[in-house]
Amino acid sequence: MSTESPAHELALDHITVRFGGLTALDDVSLRVPAGRIVGVIGPNGAGKTTLFNVICGFVTPTAGELTLDGRAWRPRPHHLNRLGIARTLQGVGQFSGLTVLENVQVGIRGGRERQSGKDALAALERCGVAEYAFAPPGALPYAIRKRVELARALASRPRILMLDEPAGGLDADEIQWLAGLIRDAGTTVLLVEHHMDLVMSVCDEILVLDFGKPIALGPPAEISANEKVTEAYLGAAA
């Protein structure tokens, strides 16, 4: 086995985000190495979405740095696609004036029309929703639209796939299907999710945030046995 550490594809170093008097992220560091599945969990308001927004360039950190492939990086939303980073949205933000297929094509970077159509269809097939290719997304059930949203992100063949609460509103069977898709995605995955079983079953490593602070970082078995983590969730439920 190599003694070298794996290439760190994406890294956050001492990231702090303040919104006025509120510290949404407080000195958060995270390594997302190539090919790993990294989860970010925490009670409501812990800062998970803010962390995603920092990586996507929607929120500029008050302090700290990001690096991509070892180089200092300042993310911009409109550059993500070109860099091979795709993100799903918490809801299902599809354009209602376009068909499902066209929505998925929008996610493909700079492809020729015919090729992007093929890639989009392949992604829909992979997500089990190719039969809806020519339907308007607005008319489809929520679980199908969630699958279309995943297809949209996968169609561009990203090297880093960012999933923002992909299990939200899905039933147990759908979540099981989703777990398989994430495991077989063949890309680096950063997963923000409330559904603990999903996170525990697919992630190599999990970061736990509580009121913006990183309280634990480690493999699933370590996280589920961590007292601070249990306390944070119990406190949030009280």
Ligand SMILES: Nc1ncnc2c1ncn2[C@@H]1O[C@H](COP(=O)(O)OP(=O)(O)OP(=O)(O)O)[C@@H](O)[C@H]1O
């Ligand atoms: N643009 C903003 N302006 C002011 N406060 C914000 C902004 N975005 C987030 N916050 C606050 O920052 C904190 C962290 O919010 P964030 O949405 O990142 O948490 P979260 O862990 O994603 O929560 P949830 O699980 O409920 O989605 C919250 O207190 C939230 O109200």
